[in-house]
Amino acid sequence: MHPDLRPGNISTLPISYKRYASPALNGSLTDFQKLMDFLKKRPHSDPALFLPVYYSNLDPAGIPTAAQLDSWTDHVSPINRALLALQGTTQLWAAGFRWPDGVLSLLWPRIWKWINWLDTYRETVQGIIPLSEVDAYSLYMRSIIEILTNSTAVPLANMPPGIRVFGGRAWRITLPPTPGRNTVAHSDVVRFLGNDTNSGQPSNFREYLEGVGTVDDFAALVLRHIAHAMPQPTPLYLFFQLSGMLGMLVERNDHGGPLHRALLDHGIIKAVTNVACHYATSSSEETVEIVAMCFTLLLRAFDAFPSYTAVAEALESNKLIALITTCAQREGIHWNQSLRRLLETVLPPSVWSYSVLKALSGLLTDRQRLVPANGDRLFPALDFQDVELSTMWEQFNKLATQRVSTFQAYDIGAYQSIRGCDNMDCGRLCRRNEIKRCSSCRQTNYCSVKCQSLDWRVHGHRHICARLRPLLLAPEHTLSSVRDSSFVHALVHHDYELHILTWCTHKIYFMYAHPGVPFYLMWDYIRGTAALGVRACAEAPPDPEPSDASAA
The missing domain is CATH 1.20.140 (Butyryl-CoA Dehydrogenase, subunit A; domain 3)
Known part of the structure; x- marks a missing residue:
């Protein structure tokens, strides 16, 4: 046994202390309580002399068994004596006591066995111990953390399971x-x-x-x-x-x-x-x-499927944009990489979503309208130390400005009242309540059953219907909401009108290259901006990479 833990050490105590310490050492709960009260009033100059009392009352042999807890056996005394011993050791730490070498490594196994037992049977002993749940766990954690932070004790890596x-x-x-x-x-x-x-x-x-x-x-x-x-x-x-x-x-x-x-x-x-956002301005390490x-946590959330819901949440209250603005002035290697991912693979592919654009539009002042043709920008220019980041920011700012302008027009009903029949031989424009969608892909509209049947049999919808369904890369999620799908139709309409000459050129080239082959127009928003394409109906659209699925 360690010299500082020997029971005989209490014989050197003054009688005023020894009359309580001696019976407490031998298992008297009443005398242990009196000893602790006496030490509060008159602390002893050598606290090490009381270590044998604490060590003895933390003996694992006193831990009640499950059978003893269910019987009339007196288990109140050992439990409360163990608590008093824990209180005594924590008071030594609080007083700045310098533990003799080797004592903590002997004391720790006993401390942990009692704490682990008290934690396991916390509901049973709740009515026995004179401490609230918070106070009890405060006592237990104080004992553990002092062991952990003591250089001569056991590190957490070597702590017991549990x-x-x-x-x-x-x-x-x-x-x-x-x-x-x-x-x-x-x-x-x-x-x-x-x-x-x-x-x-x-x-x-x-x-x-x-x-x-x-x-x-x-x-x-x-x-x-x-x-x-x-x-x-x-x-x-x-x-x-x-x-x-x-x-x-x-x-x-x-x-x-x-x-x-x-x-x-x-x-x-x-x-x-x-x-x-709150602490990016601080320069402390x-x-x-x-x-x-x-x-890291934000980018991980944005990588999830679908990502646009996470982006919309981060944009609310301008927090994400404020964070980027702050980081523009305080760049580091880790932040540069994070900013590049935000401006290249996260934000641009998300600005097709109604929820993302609603969050961006919410950053404007009341009744403010964007007119991109007049040179308006949704956000101010940022001067990053990395020129490439400045270019990425300007590209995103321009794209976001254009999309918010389209969103504002959509939100006041400019694109919602009329839809076109997707049968290539028809093209009739109908009010929203006069047109029906394909029940399979939910992406094509027809003014009549005849038009749907003709498009299915003659014009190739049979071959592409399954590929027009929302991507099922993650079955527990839907690709987009009904509102998102509705806005995408408006966005396609806007971009079609904006690039109609380019589209006509593409279609004419395809018809010359593939005479008599039915074709369709493809709009690819995976990278943010609209990518134009003309494909044969028998040629299905390519599947995006899983990481791009949220922007498809």
Whole structure:
């Protein structure tokens, strides 16, 4: 036994302390309580002399079995004595006690066995221990975090299995209900998460998830955690609060799985956009790292199918554009890569969607109308240090301006009242309630059953109908809403009128090259701008890459 843990050490105590310490060492709950009260009033100059009392009362032999919990056996005393011993050790840490070498490595196994048992039987012992659930987990986490942060103790990597299950449960229990109101208990959980550099690994993450509850519970907790951190203004505090938790999310990428969907449902896009936008102006190393993690999570959300819903959410309240504007003045290698992806593969392919354009249009002042021909721009020019980024921004700004102008016209009803029959021999214009869609692909319109039958048998709709259906790359999602589909028709109409001479040239060339071959016009918005094409009816449209599916 370690010299500082020997029971005989208490014999050197003054009688005023020894009269309580000696029976407490031998299992007297009443005397242990009196000893703790006496130490609060008259702290001893050598706290190490009380280590044998704490060590003895944390003996795992005193842990009740499941059978004992169901019987009349007196299990109240060992449970409460173990709690008093935990309180005693945490008070030593709070007082700045310098632990003798080797003591913590002997004390830790006993501490963990008791904490693990108290956590496992938390519902059973709730009426026994004199602490609220929050206070109890605060005590447990304080004991664990002090062990973790002690250089001579056991690192988290070598902690026993189940430690993260406890960490997840403590996280859920100790997070304050009021945003911005910090507690010692929650700060200890934050320190625990920050110390766990492997929290996102599948096996470790499953432990956290087990402690928190369901995937939906975990996602809700993440959003509460972010909301709790945001009212604090200092970058260093933000880094302390969020680095461990965001690091876990960055490392744990389930590639569009249940966790990803749950986070999206609970509003992770708005939350991390708000964090990044709020702190991108800070030059501290800590917040630069936080913003980089936010970019990673945002781009991961934008890569999901369909991406346009995530883009629309990020654009609301101008947060994403404000973030890009701020980053234009403060670029780094990680931010440049993120900005390039936003301006090349995320934003341009999304501006065909009604929801995205509605969010962009919402950034305009009341009754403001865009007139692209007059040189108006939706956003101001940005002078990036990287010239290529400036060019990408200008291209997106021009495209967004044109699309919002079309959207504004669509939104006041300029394109909604009339549709054309898609039978090539007809082309009759009808009111919306006078025309019917193909029940299979839902993409072609006919003024009569005769026109539909003729188009099916003669003009090639039979060959392309299946390919005109919304892409089924992700069966749980639909490609677009009814409103999106309606707006795409208006967009195609607008672009057709804008490029009618080009279209006529393409059609004439095709007819000369392929005389007598039925053809159709293809509009490809995968890259943002409209790509023009004329194809034979027997030639199906090419499938886009999965990453491009949301823009098809």
